[in-house]
Structure formats: structure tokens, C-alpha cells
Amino acid sequence: MLNREKNFAATSWRDHRHAQPPRPLMAEPPVVSERPPATVTMRIRGTIVACPGCGSVYRTRGIPPGSVAVCRRCGVKLFHDQRGNLQGVLALNIGAMLFFALAHLMPFLTFSIEGRAQTSTFLSGPLMLVRDGYWPLGLVVFIVVSLFPAMRMVTMFWLLLPMMSAHRPPFAASAMRFSQFLRPWCMLEIFLLGVLVAYVKLSDIAAVELHEAVYAFLAAMLLATTADSILEERALWERLGRQARVDVTRPLPAALISCTECGQIDVLAEAALHPTCSRCGSPLHRRKPDSIARTWALVAAAGVLYIPANLLPVMTVVYFGSGAPNTIMSGVKELFAAGQVPIALLVFTASIVVPILKLVGMVWLLLSVQLGVRRGRRQRTMIFFFIRGVGRWSMVDIFMISILVSLVSLGAIATVVPGMGALSFAAVVLLTMLAAESFDPRLIWDLQGDRLERHIDGRI
Numbered sequence: 001m002l003n004r005e006k007n008f009a010a011t012s013w014r015d016h017r018h019a020q021p022p023r024p025l026m027a028e029p030p031v032v033s034e035r036p037p038a039t040v041t042m043r044i045r046g047t048i049v050a051c052p053g054c055g056s057v058y059r060t061r062g063i064p065p066g067s068v069a070v071c072r073r074c075g076v077k078l079f080h081d082q083r084g085n086l087q088g089v090l091a092l093n094i095g096a097m098l099f100f101a102l103a104h105l106m107p108f109l110t111f112s113i114e115g116r117a118q119t120s121t122f123l124s125g126p127l128m129l130v131r132d133g134y135w136p137l138g139l140v141v142f143i144v145v146s147l148f149p150a151m152r153m154v155t156m157f158w159l160l161l162p163m164m165s166a167h168r169p170p171f172a173a174s175a176m177r178f179s180q181f182l183r184p185w186c187m188l189e190i191f192l193l194g195v196l197v198a199y200v201k202l203s204d205i206a207a208v209e210l211h212e213a214v215y216a217f218l219a220a221m222l223l224a225t226t227a228d229s230i231l232e233e234r235a236l237w238e239r240l241g242r243q244a245r246v247d248v249t250r251p252l253p254a255a256l257i258s259c260t261e262c263g264q265i266d267v268l269a270e271a272a273l274h275p276t277c278s279r280c281g282s283p284l285h286r287r288k289p290d291s292i293a294r295t296w297a298l299v300a301a302a303g304v305l306y307i308p309a310n311l312l313p314v315m316t317v318v319y320f321g322s323g324a325p326n327t328i329m330s331g332v333k334e335l336f337a338a339g340q341v342p343i344a345l346l347v348f349t350a351s352i353v354v355p356i357l358k359l360v361g362m363v364w365l366l367l368s369v370q371l372g373v374r375r376g377r378r379q380r381t382m383i384f385f386f387i388r389g390v391g392r393w394s395m396v397d398i399f400m401i402s403i404l405v406s407l408v409s410l411g412a413i414a415t416v417v418p419g420m421g422a423l424s425f426a427a428v429v430l431l432t433m434l435a436a437e438s439f440d441p442r443l444i445w446d447l448q449g450d451r452l453e454r455h456i457d458g459r460i
């Protein structure tokens with residue numbers, strides 16, 4: 001802590017608001033802060049926060065309880081005031097772990113037709129996909145609905161339990177980073193939507209019974225989601241290592257760099273070749289490395305796979321000896337024909353609209369950054385965060401297929417087998433998610449000749 005303050009003090013102060021072309025050292029005028037220290041009787045301490053959307057830096061001395069700090073430049077949320085009710089989060093997390101374990105142990109759904117019945121468990125979907133030769137699909141479903149959510153619950157428990165008694169958890173920073181990495185890949189709520197779609201699809205042709213595991217799963221999902229909404233990751237990081245404190249009455253040092261993992265802002269030493277974060281130890285980069293090239297590659301791969309994902313059948317439903325392969329679009333049409341308009345619209349949005357929106361949106365963002373487009377930067381930043389948030393919901397069709405495959409395998413009476421289209425479609429969803437993760441929205445704002453706005457204290 002002391003070292004950090006020394007670092008800040010030792011750095012030459014420069015007022016960004018009146019940035020001038022560099023002049024020889026000798027001619028440098030004396031540093032004058034905007035609010036002269038003479039009028040300040042006490043050093044006012046605050047913290048600095050960097051916007052993940054545009055890289056603007058703000059000096060903050062806290063916000064009213066329960067409110068949200070939003071970047072004035074790009075509109076992205078900076079942080080919300082949560083004093084961190086850790087006991088509450090821990091209790092919810094323990095509850096979620098128990099219900100999640102129960103959901104794995106009890107029967108999930110029963111499908112009955114013509115006097116024959118089949119019961120599935122929570123994990124029979126991935127297992128059946130593997131049996132049918134679609135092991136990459138089975139593996140992906142297993143990872144995002146079982147393995148990663150379980151790992152995240154255990155990691156949170158690992159972190160929160162020692163914190164209750166003011167102890168630092170072992171490997172705390174790594175555990176925090178791991179939990180943050182897992183977060184977008186935990187898809188409990190989307191799986192539940194997949195259960196709903198599968199239920200609606202099947203209840204037309206036969207009786208489907210929900211068992212205890214569905215309710216246990218629902219409870220686990222609700223508890224885990226509530227814990228996530230209460231938990232402020234920034235508050236947890238603060239407990240693990242304090243954010244650099246600064247004198248908010250003085251201009252900020254010039255060479256600031258922010259950690260994309262924990263939000264810590266460090267002063268970048270010029271000599272440092274491979275700087276690492278002073279709080280979590282992850283490598284620091286001004287921008288995500290090779291962001292544009294990587295994002296283009298992932299978007300291009302997703303664009304190519306989008307064609308087979310829509311042309312090839314995602315599954316074949318055999319019903320009393322006859323059946324035809326279903327593509328994503330024909331599945332939507334069937335739901336419309338069956339009068340299930342809300343579900344049909346939901347699947348249409350998640351499986352057709354969202355992937356197109358993501359692909360077109362990412363191409364637009366990439367081109368506008370490369371062409372240096374100045375107009376509509378705020379809107380583009382908001383669109384990027386929207387794309388990143390909704391992308392995972394396209395997995396709903398994959399989960400629905402996995403449930404149908406596991407539940408409906410009664411030979412000639414009724415059987416559902418997966419198709420190659422499902423594999424391509426899952427790849428499209430995952431690739432576009434990775435593309436959104438590798439894109440650095442601050443690039444939208446990296447344009448020459450921008451004057452720093454009055455209400456912003458610096459840029460990173």
C-alpha cells in the first residue's frame with residue numbers, strides 16, 4: 001500500500017485537460033493542479049476507476065448506497081454500490097450447491113407414449129449425445145450446464161468462507177479470476193428455457209412428467225442467479241487487495257494502465273517489459289492483444305459455419321415409423337403450426353435473429369474501428385455490450401435437442417436423433433461468444449485528436 005502511494009507521488013503529474021505537444025524537459029512549466037492544494041486543508045482520498053467500455057478514468061469518492069455509477073462518455077456501467085453482503089451470498093451459494101447436487105441425483109423428466117415410458121436424468125442428454133457419436137456436442141452441454149456451474153459454486157464457496165472470518169483464502173486472486181472466467185459459460189437459466197421448449201414440443205404428442213430434479217434445478221438456478229446479482233466483484237477484489245488510493249484533488253499521473261481482470265489501475269513503469277497487475281498478477285496490456293485480428297478470425301469461422309448450421313438438419317424426429325429431418329427454421333415453423341406462438345417466437349429470436357445480429361454487429365464494429373469511424377461511438381459501445389450479453393441465449397436450441405435426444409428414444413414409436421446442423425450451430429454460438437470476448441470495445445474510442453472531456457479525469 002505504502003509503495004503504491006509512493007509510486008503515485010513519484011510520478012510526474014500532468015494535467016490531461018490541457019495536453020500540449022511535448023517540450024524539452026527544461027522548458028517544462030511547474031506543475032499546477034486545477035484545484036490548488038492551498039485551498040485544501042486536508043488530503044482527500046478517493047479511488048480511481050476505469051471504464052471498461054471506453055477507457056475513461058474517473059476519480060471517485062464513493063456513490064450513494066444502492067446506486068449505479070455509469071460512464072458519462074459511453075454509458076457503460078462502471079460499478080454499483082454493494083457493500084457486499086457476503087453472508088447472504090455465501091448462504092445462497094451453499095443452497096445452490098445443495099440443490100444442484102440433488103438435481104444430478106434424482107430423476108429429471110419422464111416421457112410416456114402408448115404405454116411405454118422413458119425417464120431421463122439431468123445428465124442423460126450429454127451421455128446420449130456422446131453415444132450417438134456427437135461427443136463434442138455432449139461435452140459442450142455437459143461443460144456449460146454441469147461442470148462449469150459446479151466449479152463456479154465451489155470456487156465461490158472457497159473464496160467466501162475464509163472471508164467470513166476475515167481470512168485471506170488460499171490462491172485468492174487465481175480463484176477470483178477463475179470464477180470470473182467461468183461466469184459467461186455457466187448457462188443454467190438457458191438450460192431451463194431449453195427444458196421449457198422441449199416440454200412444449202413433446203406435450204403435443206405425448207405425456208411428459210416433470211420430476212424432483214427439475215424443481216431442484218430451478219431452485220439451484222434461482223439461488224445462483226440471486227447470489228450473482230448481489231455479489232459485486234469489485235467489492236470482493238477490494239477485500240483481496242485495495243484499489244490504489246489517490247489524492248482526488250490532484251491531476252492523475254499520465255501512464256496509467258488498468259487490469260481487465262480485476263479493475264486495478266496501476267502506474268505503468270516505463271522500464272517494465274511485461275507488466276503484471278499489482279493485485280491479481282495477470283499480465284497488463286493497454287488493449288487486448290491482437291484484438292482485431294482474433295475477432296475477425298472468430299467471426300469469419302462463425303460466418304462459414306452459419307451456412308451448414310441452417311441448411312443441415314439439427315435433429316430427426318421419428319414418430320411411429322416415419323419422420324423427417326428438422327432444420328432450425330423448420331423447427332420454428334412446426335411450433336408456429338402447432339399454435340405455440342410465444343415459444344416459436346422465442347426460438348426464432350434466440351436461434352435465428354440473435355446469431356445474425358451478432359455476426360452482422362461484430363463485422364460492423366470491426367469495420368468501423370478499422371475505418372476510424374467517429375460517429376455513433378456511444379451507440380456502438382452499447383451495441384457491443386448488448387451483443388456480448390445476449391449471445392449465450394442462442395444455446396437454447398442445443399439444450400432442447402439434448403433433452404429430446406435423451407428423453408425420446410423408444411425405437412420405432414418415437415425417437416429423436418441429433419443431426420450435423422446442431423454441431424455446426426453450437427460451434428457458431430461458441431465462436432461468436434469467443435469473438436465478443438476477444439474484442440476490446442475501447443478500440444472504438446481510440447481515435448486521434450480527441451480532446452479530453454471536462455468531466456473525465458483521464459484516459460487509459
Ligand SMILES: [Zn+2]
Binds near residue numbers: 051052053054055056
Ligand atoms: Zn466509458
Ligand SMILES: [Zn+2]
Binds near residue numbers: 260261262278279280
Ligand atoms: Zn488485476
